[in-house]
Amino acid sequence: MIKLVALVPLFPLLGFIITGLFGKSLSKTFAGIVASGAILLSFIVSLLLFIQLNEAGDNVSHTVKLFDWISAGKFSADLSLLIDPLSSVFLLVITGVGFLIHVYSTGYMHDDEGHNKFFSYLNLFVFFMLLLVLGSNYLVMFVGWEGVGLCSYLLIGFWFKNTNYNNAAKKAFIMNRIGDLGFLLGIFLIYVTFGSVSYDEVFAQAKFYTADEPVLIAITLLLFIGAMGKSAQLPLYTWLPDAMAGPTPVSALIHAATMVTAGIYMIARSNILYTLAPVSLHVVALIGVITAVFAATIGLLQNDIKKVLAYSTVSQLGYMFLALGLGAYTSAVFHVITHAFFKALLFLGAGSVIHAMGGEQDIRKMGGLKSHLPTTFATFLIGTIAISGIPPLAGFFSKDEILAHAFAHNKIFWLLGVGGSVLTAFYMFRLLFLTFYGKFRGTHHQEEHLHESPKSITIPLVVLAALAVLGGLIGLPEAFHAKHLLKAFLSPVFAASDIRMLPAEITHATEYALMALAIVIVFVVVLLARNKYVIKGELPVADGVALSPISKLIANKYYVDEIYDALIVKPLHWISGIFYRVMDIQMVDGFVNFIGKSVVWSSGVLRLAQTGKIGYYVFVMVLSVALLLLYISI
Amino acid sequence: MLTAILIALPFVAGLLVITKGGEQSKRIALIASLIELVIVGIMLSQFQLNAESQFVFNYPWIPSLGINFHVAVDGISMLMLLLTAGLTPLIIYSSFGHQYSKPQNFYGLILLMQMALIGVFTALDGFLFYIFWELALIPIYFICLLWGGENRAKITFKFFLYTMVGSLFMLVALIYLYQQTPGSHSFDISALYAAGQALDLNAQRGVFWGLFLAFAIKMPIFPLHTWQPDTYTVAPTQGTMLLSGIMLKMGIYGAIRWLLPMVPEGVAAYANLAMVLAIIGIIYASLIAWVQTDMKRLIAYSSIAHVGLIAAGVFSLNEQGVSGAVFQMLSHGINVFALFFIADMIEQRTKTRLMSQLGGVRTIAPKFATFFMIIMMGSVALPLTNGFPGEFLLLNGVYQTSGMYALFAGITIILGAVYMLSAYQKSMLGEISAATENFEEPKAHESHILWICAGLVVLMGVYPKPLFKIAEPAIQQLLSMVN
Helix, strand or coil, X not given: CHHHHHHHHXXXXXXXHHHHHCHHXXXXXXXXXXXXXXXXXXXXXXXXXXXXXXXCCCCCCEEEEEEEEEEECCEEEEEEEEECHHHHHXXXXXXXXXXXXXXXXXXXXXXXXXXXXXXXXXXXXXXXXXXXXXXXXXXXXXXXXXXXXXXXXXXXXXXXXXXHHHHHHHHHHHHHHHHHHHHHHHHHHHHHHHCCCEHHHHHHHHCCCCCCCHHHHHHHHXXXXXXXXXXXXXXXXXXXHHHHHCCHHHHHHHHHHCHHHHHHHXXXXXXXXXXXXXXXXXXXXXXXXXXXXXXXXHHHCCCEHHXXXXXXXXXXXXXXXXXXXXXXXXXXXXXXXXXXXHHHHHHHHHHHHHHHCCCCCEHHHCCCCCCCCHHHHHHHHHHHHHHHCCCCCHHHHHHHHHHHHHHHHCHHHHHHHHHHHHHHHHHHHHHHHHHHCCCCCCCHHHXXXXXXXXXXXXXXXXXXXXXXXXXXXXXXXXXXXXXXXXXXXHHHHXXXXXXXXXXXXXXXXXXXXXXXXXXXXXXXXHHHHHHHHHHCXXXXXXXXXXCCHHHHHHHCHHHHHHHHHHHHHHHHHHHHHHHHHHHHHHHHHXXXXXXXXXXXXXXXXXXXXXXXXXXXXXXXXXXXXXXHHHHHHC | CHHHHHHHHHHHHHHHHHHHHHHHHHHHHHHHHHHHHHHHHHHHHHCCCCCCCEEEEEEEEEHHHCEEEEEEECHHHHHHHHHHHHHHHHHHHHHHHCCCCCHHHHHHHHHHHHHHHHHHHHECEHHHHHXXXXXXXXXXXXXXXXXXXXXXXXXXXXXXXXXXXXHHHHHHHHHHHHHHCCCCCCCEHHHHHHHHHHCCHHHXXXXXXXXXXXXXXXXXXXXXXXXXXXXXXXCCHHHHHHHHHHHHHHHHHHHHHHHCCCCHHHHHHHHHHHHHHHHHHHHHHHHHHHCCCEHHHHHHHHHHHHHHHHHHHHCCXXXXXXXXXXXXXXXXXXXXXXXXXXXXXHHHHHCCCEHHHCCCHHHHCHHHHHHHHHHXXXXXCCCCCCHHHHHHHHHHHHHHHXXXXXXXXXXXXXXXXXXXXXXXXHHHCCCCCCCCCCCCCCCHHHHHHHHHHHHHHHHHHHCCHHHHHHHHHHHHHHHHHHC
16 A cells, blocks of 8 residues: 555656647647646545555554665665655645646636646646655655756746746746755765665664754755755745746745745754754744745735735745744644645635736736625635634644744744734735725726636635635644644654754643734734725835835845845856956967967977878878887887 | 677778768768667677676787787776767767768768777777777867868867877876886786886876876866867867767776776875866856857857866765766766757757857747757756766765865856756747747657657666666776775
């Protein structure tokens, strides 16, 4: 039964091969069914595996070896798969949400000429994503890691006639590769330290290390650089907002629900290494919480519906890293799950809006869509409530759990975390109100064509909305005297870390108080937003209107892209030109030519060599060999 | 015996083509090179997975001087034979879209070149090695000189002279070692090894430089590389493919077989320097590749960067580094061949190599663009492509020497993506340009080649193990002499 795990990535791979190789001759309907069906089959197998693991008791980690992959000397890495509670949870999210997004795409991409190609890329992505979470060693994780990067590149630049989109795709790939270099160096250090890159050997040995040994700090920080790239944390986050150039289902699947959570998976998987390196944990928490707040502030003034959600994703990922950094690994995974539900929902909802608006993404030109798109509105509202942390929806429980941990460990992190959630509630309700409330602000032509999306789009929305409502049930807080199902299920994975973590419990009374506080604040914020955008009907200013200095700074995303461009890209390009034109051509080659010319000048004989006659060269060759033989025999 | 046949066949076939080939030259050459590939296939099937030299052919040539015609195949040579015998028919086939003047000479020279290359990769006699080494230069020189592009006389002459000078250093070093051999002297590799290893440190240092210069120029390693971009650019496409796909591997192979075990102490003294130069070359050449406007020249610089990493791996002197290097020689051979083929297809269709004049090809010729994408992914070493296993092991090997070196060498994975993706974007994506508006999808023979290359890119990336297994015992034995 466990061997079936190989089927999970196999189905999407087959789907990719079928839709990729024969895409031209397949009908759109058939390609859509093949691609979606492949993911559905993977989901069913994942579900069976999950059930089996759930019943297995302690015996919950199984490795299935496929074949030897790379080996040289003492280094060897198999292509083998590991199924345990952690990978099982990710499998369910990837294939479950993935399937819904595939179904959605059959509607969303229906009129696109690249329809079949789109599905082949999407299947390939799921294959690599599954490999990423299923690998039983760091090298296989790296395979998936870079593979999803490729698919992300292909899908961001899916509409490849647009130069901006192509630039966005290229930027995503390159920025991820910066992180990947860190990951790669981390793998080397792991190999040098432990003599292996497979999880079981590395973690078994790591347990004998004392906390904060430099090598563990180095390994964990190097891996974290990889996570920063893939999961869009400061300072490597700027590719993610640009990645919104891709079709909206891509943003939902890759750039919200799955790929960008790979960094969280990586750290959760390596939890014992991080637990033994508290310094690194602190760095992770710090980067996480700063990113959470930083990105949330940018979200306040964005006017592109997808960009708001993109910055929101960066911010939410920051919360997950905060949880990891606090050693609350389960809470991070919990937030990955709930976030996958509500953020996929929000993106797909945004897609439905964009679809109805004929491609318009600027929320200043929307408004009043509530009555035209009732299902989209209702589900988007649920997503907004969930992400804002309003009970009893999913986001409330997972975010609250993270904040409770923060409160127990570090009051400043907690304060920042609460601040971030205030901002989140504000920008999300701003988005909701500007899009769905008030009067329609688009063109007359658009208004005539406003329509609710087809079933293939709305059904996934409804299913995800249900998950966003109920998802929190898998992690009810202890303060409610309920069983934290996720924690129980994942406990074998984090057992070694849990016994080493200082217990930082807070009393139930405190937890109730914190919850109440968070809820009250969020409600106040929602009312403020409502007052501003619904009752007063304010609109974000048009482009080109002067802003206050702070607003200007935020609206321009703190000029981070411009700073990177001015400090890194432009100087590097300039220096490359100097290397080429001055150093290579004039200096290095100039020196070579100088030597050559001096020799030629000083011996006129050599000039004869330029005659270009074959006979002459052969003669010289024979002569030199003869001379050589003569010399040796003497 | 098979080894000798392997050398004799392209020689005979080459002469035959030159004298009798006429208009049928390309077909005869293709058939000859395919027969050669079949023989290599037979050898592969008989090859024993151990460190022994197999298929030994050892006959006295100039007995008074201790020179033997000694050729044999071990695991490392086996892979080089696969590369040479596998790539030569592809190179010949890739020319089917061209009409070269005097085809009998063109294809005859390619076969003669193959003869010399096979000789270099199998020779176990220092003198024989040198002869083949120099012989390899002559056909390629004429290929570049007679069928090359603008300014070819000057550029090819420089190339000829530059590499010739390097070879002379090697010759001096080999003769010096020869004279250190006991008794009536011998050029046999084991005698030279023994003589070299017995030398004192200073002498070893001297010999190191003699050999290293020859190999470093051939690869080429920074700062000895300036002959390369011009030569690659001006040579006819098949010449560029021979140079970059196979010939530069002579330098790397030479370093592994004729330098590392020859003067281990000399190598130990300068390995660090060699690595630093190689790593500087990686970053330097990658950055320069980024600002190129001519596609062929971009690939030429990217090749310097890739070879820099291979060289760094070789001089890390550990099994990961050397295994990675041997594997990467194959992968790089395929990928650089395919890239130059793609550049050639683009040039033939659009009459330009300037990427600024291209664009939009993916719209009109999606199949072509997809092949280019797959090859490019191999080139930027995406996992599960053939570029990855080698690059991973190379960087791993370098890391064991120094984490800092690995950090700088590893920048290649970033910069490689920068220049390749930029080139892809400029040439394939965006809007159609005047030059690309009639871009055709691959014709039959082009399609065959692209399928083969793309297939190898994926196959070698997914299941590289057999290739590692072939070379492993030989590499272990060789390194046991070094450390």
